[in-house]
Amino acid sequence: MNDPSELSASEARRLIGRGELSPTELLEACISRIEAVNPQINAIVATDLKRARREAKIAENAVLAGNALPPLHGLPIGIKDLNATKGLRTTWGSKLFENHVPTEDDALVARLRAAGGIIVGKTNTPEFGSGTATDNLVYGPTRNPFDLERTSGGSSGGAAAALATNMLPLCQGGDTGGSLRNPATWCGVVGFRSTPGLVPQENRTLNYTHFNVQGPMARSVPDIALMMTGCVGNDNRDPMANPCNPQTFLKIKPANLKNVRVAWTEDFGGVAPLDDGIRGCFKRAIGTLANTFRSLDYHNPDFSGARDCFWTLRCVNYLASHKMRYEKHRDILSKNIIANVKAGEKMSLLDVSIAETQWRKIYRDFEAFFKDIDLLIVPGNATPAFRIEDGIPREINGKKMENYMDASLIRSALTLTGHPVLALPCGYDHLGLPFGVQLVGKRHGDLELLKISMALEAILSTNPDLKRAIPNL
Amino acid sequence: MNDPSELSASEARRLIGRGELSPTELLEACISRIEAVNPQINAIVATDLKRARREAKIAENAVLAGNALPPLHGLPIGIKDLNATKGLRTTWGSKLFENHVPTEDDALVARLRAAGGIIVGKTNTPEFGSGTATDNLVYGPTRNPFDLERTSGGSSGGAAAALATNMLPLCQGGDTGGSLRNPATWCGVVGFRSTPGLVPQENRTLNYTHFNVQGPMARSVPDIALMMTGCVGNDNRDPMANPCNPQTFLKIKPANLKNVRVAWTEDFGGVAPLDDGIRGCFKRAIGTLANTFRSLDYHNPDFSGARDCFWTLRCVNYLASHKMRYEKHRDILSKNIIANVKAGEKMSLLDVSIAETQWRKIYRDFEAFFKDIDLLIVPGNATPAFRIEDGIPREINGKKMENYMDASLIRSALTLTGHPVLALPCGYDHLGLPFGVQLVGKRHGDLELLKISMALEAILSTNPDLKRAIPNL
Numbered sequence: 001m002n003d004p005s006e007l008s009a010s011e012a013r014r015l016i017g018r019g020e021l022s023p024t025e026l027l028e029a030c031i032s033r034i035e036a037v038n039p040q041i042n043a044i045v046a047t048d049l050k051r052a053r054r055e056a057k058i059a060e061n062a063v064l065a066g067n068a069l070p071p072l073h074g075l076p077i078g079i080k081d082l083n084a085t086k087g088l089r090t091t092w093g094s095k096l097f098e099n100h101v102p103t104e105d106d107a108l109v110a111r112l113r114a115a116g117g118i119i120v121g122k123t124n125t126p127e128f129g130s131g132t133a134t135d136n137l138v139y140g141p142t143r144n145p146f147d148l149e150r151t152s153g154g155s156s157g158g159a160a161a162a163l164a165t166n167m168l169p170l171c172q173g174g175d176t177g178g179s180l181r182n183p184a185t186w187c188g189v190v191g192f193r194s195t196p197g198l199v200p201q202e203n204r205t206l207n208y209t210h211f212n213v214q215g216p217m218a219r220s221v222p223d224i225a226l227m228m229t230g231c232v233g234n235d236n237r238d239p240m241a242n243p244c245n246p247q248t249f250l251k252i253k254p255a256n257l258k259n260v261r262v263a264w265t266e267d268f269g270g271v272a273p274l275d276d277g278i279r280g281c282f283k284r285a286i287g288t289l290a291n292t293f294r295s296l297d298y299h300n301p302d303f304s305g306a307r308d309c310f311w312t313l314r315c316v317n318y319l320a321s322h323k324m325r326y327e328k329h330r331d332i333l334s335k336n337i338i339a340n341v342k343a344g345e346k347m348s349l350l351d352v353s354i355a356e357t358q359w360r361k362i363y364r365d366f367e368a369f370f371k372d373i374d375l376l377i378v379p380g381n382a383t384p385a386f387r388i389e390d391g392i393p394r395e396i397n398g399k400k401m402e403n404y405m406d407a408s409l410i411r412s413a414l415t416l417t418g419h420p421v422l423a424l425p426c427g428y429d430h431l432g433l434p435f436g437v438q439l440v441g442k443r444h445g446d447l448e449l450l451k452i453s454m455a456l457e458a459i460l461s462t463n464p465d466l467k468r469a470i471p472n473l
Numbered sequence: 474m475n476d477p478s479e480l481s482a483s484e485a486r487r488l489i490g491r492g493e494l495s496p497t498e499l500l501e502a503c504i505s506r507i508e509a510v511n512p513q514i515n516a517i518v519a520t521d522l523k524r525a526r527r528e529a530k531i532a533e534n535a536v537l538a539g540n541a542l543p544p545l546h547g548l549p550i551g552i553k554d555l556n557a558t559k560g561l562r563t564t565w566g567s568k569l570f571e572n573h574v575p576t577e578d579d580a581l582v583a584r585l586r587a588a589g590g591i592i593v594g595k596t597n598t599p600e601f602g603s604g605t606a607t608d609n610l611v612y613g614p615t616r617n618p619f620d621l622e623r624t625s626g627g628s629s630g631g632a633a634a635a636l637a638t639n640m641l642p643l644c645q646g647g648d649t650g651g652s653l654r655n656p657a658t659w660c661g662v663v664g665f666r667s668t669p670g671l672v673p674q675e676n677r678t679l680n681y682t683h684f685n686v687q688g689p690m691a692r693s694v695p696d697i698a699l700m701m702t703g704c705v706g707n708d709n710r711d712p713m714a715n716p717c718n719p720q721t722f723l724k725i726k727p728a729n730l731k732n733v734r735v736a737w738t739e740d741f742g743g744v745a746p747l748d749d750g751i752r753g754c755f756k757r758a759i760g761t762l763a764n765t766f767r768s769l770d771y772h773n774p775d776f777s778g779a780r781d782c783f784w785t786l787r788c789v790n791y792l793a794s795h796k797m798r799y800e801k802h803r804d805i806l807s808k809n810i811i812a813n814v815k816a817g818e819k820m821s822l823l824d825v826s827i828a829e830t831q832w833r834k835i836y837r838d839f840e841a842f843f844k845d846i847d848l849l850i851v852p853g854n855a856t857p858a859f860r861i862e863d864g865i866p867r868e869i870n871g872k873k874m875e876n877y878m879d880a881s882l883i884r885s886a887l888t889l890t891g892h893p894v895l896a897l898p899c900g901y902d903h904l905g906l907p908f909g910v911q912l913v914g915k916r917h918g919d920l921e922l923l924k925i926s927m928a929l930e931a932i933l934s935t936n937p938d939l940k941r942a943i944p945n946l
Contacts, residue, residue: 206829207836208681236840236916239891242715312822319826320833349785349820353792356679360793363680367709418712443709 004029009075009169009223016063016074023059023074027052027118030076034121034167037473040148043161044168045081045139046089047121052076055118071229071250073116078162078171081122081139082129082155083214085109088119093127093136095332096325107202107235108172108214115230115246123158123171128322130336132182132404133391134158137332141388145187145471146433150385153183159217160187164434164471170227174214177310178411181423184217185380185436188469190457191217191423192224193415194446197242199228200235205321207239209313210418219468221422221454225252228450248447254455255448262293263369264377269300271307272410273396275383277430282379285426285437285466292459293375301369301376305358306413311405312355315344335391339403359416366417370442375452378414380423380436382407414438420446422453425468426460434469477502482548482642482696489536489547496532496547500525500591503549507594507640510946513621516634517641518554518612519562520594525549528591544702544723546589551635551644554595554612555602555628556687558582561592566600566609568805569798580675580708581645581687588703588719596631596644601795603809605655605877606864607631610805614861617659618944619906623858626656632690633660637907637944643700647687650783651884654896657690658853658909661942663930664690664896665697666888667919670715672701673708678794680712682786683891692941694895694927698725701923721920727928728921735766736842737850742773744780745883746869748856750903755852758899758910758939765932766848774842774849778831779886784878785828788817808864812876832889839890843915848925851887853896853909855880887911893919895926898941899933907942 004012004026015021031049038044059074084090084102086109091097105113113119124134124142134157135141142157144150145164152161156173160183163171173180175193184191196210204212216227229250234243266282267274289296318340325333326341370376383393392404401407414421422439429435439456441449460466477485477499488494504522511517532547557563557575559582564570578586586592597607597615607630608614615630617623618637625634629646633656636644646653648666657664669683677685689700702723707716739755740747762769791813798806799814843849856866865877874880887894895912902908912929914922933939 205833207833208683209829210681237837239836239916315822316826316829319823320830323823323826344822344826347822349788349817349822349825350792350796352822352825353789353796353817356682356789357793360678360680363712364710443712 005033005166007169008220009218010226012169013073013075013226017069019063023056023118024053026074027056027076027120030120030168033165037165037167041143041145041161041165042140043123043142043152043158043165044078044121045124045158048088048119051087052118052120059116059118070114070116071226072112075117075170076120076168077112077117078121078123078159078168079109079119080156080159080173081125082174083109083172085119085122088122090122091138093125093138095137096329098138108199108231111233112172112230117170117230120168123156123162125155125158126336127334128337129155129174129176129179130334130340131155132408133388134183135388136334143388144385145473146469147385149387150433151388153186153385155179156191156217157183160184160189163187163189163217163219165473169218170223171217172214173217174212176211177405177408177415180215180217181380181411181421181438182408184423185425186385186434188425188434189217189219190221190224190425193421195242195420195444196418197240198244198446199231200233200238200241202235202237204238206317209317210240211314211317211415221450221457224422225249225450252447252450252454254458255451257293257452257455260293260375260452261373262296262375262377263299263373264296265298265300266379267410268303268413271303272413273382273399273401273406274379274410275396278379278381278383278435281429281435282437286377288463288466302365303362303413306362306416307409309355309358309362310412310416312347312351313359315340315347316352319344336404362416363418366419367443374442374448376440378438378440379410380438382410384429384431384433411438414440419443420449422449424453424457427466428469478506478639480642481693482691483699485642486546486548486699490542492536496529496591497526499547500529500549500593503593503641506638510638510640513616514618514634514638515613515615516596516625516631516638517551517594518597518631521561521592524560525591525593532589532591543587543589544699545585548590548643549593549641550585550590551594551596551632551641552582552592553629553632553646554598555647556582556645558592558595561595563595564611566598566611568610569802571611581672581704584706585645585703590643590703593641596629596635598628598631599809600807601810602628602647602649602652603807603813604628605881606861607656608861609807616861617858618946619942620858622860623906624861626659626858628652629664629690630656633657633662636660636662636690636692638946642691643696644690645687646690647685649684650878650881650888653688653690654853654884654894654911655881657896658898659858659907661898661907662690662692663694663697663898666894668715668893668917669891670713671717671919672704673706673711673714675708675710677711679790682790683713684787684790684888694923694930697895698722698923725920725923725927727931728924730766730925730928733766733848733925734846735769735848735850736772736846737769738771738773739852740883741776741886744776745886746855746872746874746879747852747883748869751852751854751856751908754902754908755910759850761936761939775838776835776886779835779889780882782828782831782835783885783889785820785824786832788813788820789825792817809877835889836891839892840916847915847921849913851911851913852883853911855883857902857904857906884911887913892916893922895922897926897930900939901942
């Protein structure tokens with residue numbers, strides 16, 4: 001057998017179930033890989049190896065005893081450092097919580113444990129998840145495994161880099177403006193932002209702002225589906241919770257793409273900034289898919305109001321989350337947080353009502369747009385992974401970006417619609433860095449989107465130019 | 474047989490199904506009643522009798538032909554004048570739409586028609602639904618059938634008065650701060666605000682503001698359950714839509730109240746203004762329920778932030794809906810609308826973020842409050858129905874009310890939680906006007922709440938002091 005850290009989560013789980021791979025063996029392989037690679041990458045920032053080893057041993061004994069095994073039984077998992085883990089340092093990437101050790105697990109962490117997952121450690125993130133570069137004053141930057149001078153993306157950048165380098169087979173992440181998608185495409189892995197409510201969030205800041213969605217990251221679509229069994233659930237503390245049977249995610253088979261009607265757009269008709277090099281990669285990828293689907297048409301949803309809408313509603317969230325911290329501790333808060341709070345302080349209730357109206361229009365228009373299609377394909381990133389020293393993508397095609405959100409509009413516009421989006425690796429960009437696409441499904445059509453993505457991943461994997469990029473570390 | 478207009482909807486539907494009552498006969502009885510009573514009350518403000526008669530005839534033929542009949546087959550229904558009805562004048566109670574005749578039905582109207590309902594006419598409402606008194610510049614006031622000098626309540630006041638006087642067996646209404654509940658209790662009928670999303674709303678102003686919920690009004694709980702079969706559904710245009718099988722509402726049986734754990738409060742621990750006379754009525758009613766449930770305890774949820782929270786978030790909605798109208802037409806807009814828009818114009822995005830944070834806290838606390846109970850009982854109104862000339866309840870226990878929302882806090886606080894609330898008649902108040910209670914169920918526990926309400930209604934109906942009040946017209 002190869003090094004178990006190289007196995008997919010699905011394959012590892014199969015072998016564990018058959019007693020051909022012990023959870024301990026798998027965990028030790030991951031720990032070895034973390035020890036070998038993490039010092040260069042800085043993806044995993046805190047671990048509880050003692051507990052992980054103890055749980056792996058218990059998992060091993062459960063196999064030997066012939067017990068019924070839960071879906072993630074014995075699989076090592078990384079948790080983003082924005083999620084509380086009992087007894088394991090959780091900092092939110094902030095100096096304010098530098099030495100914080102939670103006394104309870106977040107509900108999602110608890111669900112993943114209940115599904116059999118073994119929490120190995122915490123993955124790095126920008127402070128409070130604000131940024132497309134994973135970097136913070138507590139732990140410093142997470143480096144891109146394909147070019148150590150570049151960012152792994154963010155905010156789930158630690159997770160993406162840990163997966164790309166086989167340090168862990170599964171990682172949890174979260175996504176507001178694209179934080180499950182941007183690091184996935186920049187590190188050549190898969191991230192899945194599901195329909196809001198499917199993965200309930202008991203501690204959301206605002207009652208009905210669906211911007212933040214948590215979910216799985218992995219190296220393949222089948223592994224994403226497997227991890228969903230530990231993510232979905234019901235929780236009355238989340239008013240958007242949308243119960244679903246986790247078992248349904250175990251039965252997913254690839255879709256027949258000849259039944260799938262597809263639209264594609266590279267930049268929503270010029271609305272989202274897009275680097276010309278990425279445009280070229282994306283169009284070449286679309287070109288290779290010519291006879292793959294029932295139909296494949298260039299078609300632009302109307303996202304003309306998305307930038308301002310997202311920015312304003314995001315400010316409501318930022319003031320609710322960070323205003324008090326900003327008043328007391330602005331000396332140690334990141335620039336991104338300060339910029340958002342300051343912008344929000346200048347706005348009025350009328351601005352909010354205008355943004356809410358735009359949001360409604362975007363939702364309605366996008367639902368209508370989706371009436372005659374099953375899938376929308378969009379680039380996963382507006383630019384190649386940028387240099388860590390730049391902090392944000394400074395310009396696109398020579399045009400200066402006001403802040404990191406501008407270069408994220410290709411993803412954040414889709415946040416507004418609440419449709420599920422899967423970020424799928426798709427070869428390399430013009431700089432030789434990983435490139436990926438966003439696959440957008442029908443709202444509440446999460447299972448169908450996973451089936452389509454699975455079929456498409458299988459096709460891309462047969463194409464040397466479009467298959468998942470593997471770092472050479 | 475009695476006059477068919479006096480039948481409950483459920484009984485009328487049973488007789489129609491058996492061929493013992495023809496839809497035409499029922500419709501004509503309602504029309505006669507409308508002609509006799511409506512001139513005094515002004516509940517029904519527009520009708521399409523020609524179409525209604527044609528549809529009743531078709532419904533009659535369907536019975537004779539032995540066709541399968543939908544759940545509301547042949548039942549006359551009133552639609553609130555805030556909902557578009559194809560070919561039937563729809564004004565939103567506003568001079569701005571005084572002569573508006575829609576070319577399409579609202580989705581809810583279409584669902585009610587598809588379920589077999591026969592739309593007879595439109596019921597009166599304050600302009601754009603803003604008010605606890607049904608009165609407007611297009612049609613004038615709807616009078617309370619128990620005292621013609623007093624209001625029928627609002628905003629679904631036309632619906633409540635039409636039901637109380639047997640003009641129609643079923644009416645649709647809508648509720649933001651209590652508009653299905655306040656007129657129901659003041660007119661001695663039943664109104665049901667379900668969990669947001671169960672009755673989808675394709676044309677909501679804001680994407681995720683669940684304040685407005687549309688639903689059924691009737692003279693009894695079984696009739697409410699019956700009408701729900703035509704209200705629930707799925708509609709992707711509503712991001713909060715929460716699909717449910719309409720058939721489940723046909724199978725509801727009364728709950729065994731000995732299994733039901735109940736909390737009661739008359740004013741959320743002094744947070745909601747409450748007239749002392751109403752307080753007395755409510756406490757007497759609670760007193761009679763002493764051995765009815767598994768438990769019945771005085772217990773206050775924390776709604777300390779509800780007033781400001783609701784007012785601010787409501788302003789976001791009002792600016793989104795009415796800002797342009799206010800700019801152009803403030804000379805013909807109602808005082809309530811103008812006051813809300815003006816208040817919103819003075820607020821900041823920070824105010825919104827504070828209100829959103831309060832909303833989240835209220836939701837979380839209320840969910841925790843409900844963990845150990847199945848039902849919360851609260852008065853349906855803070856005051857007796859007030860005089861039409863007063864426009865709003867001017868004072869409560871000698872304390873001046875700033876605006877009509879203050880006297881509505883007993884209902885609007887519950888709007889914030891998103892829990893289902895049924896307004897149930899409960900005898901007469903100290904002035905001899907109808908009194909009622911709000912029965913609050915678990916979130917998404919709509920079916921269970923209807924079962925509990927049905928059992929409680931049956932008990933109250935055996936008590937001469939607490940049974941539904943009937944107007945003497």
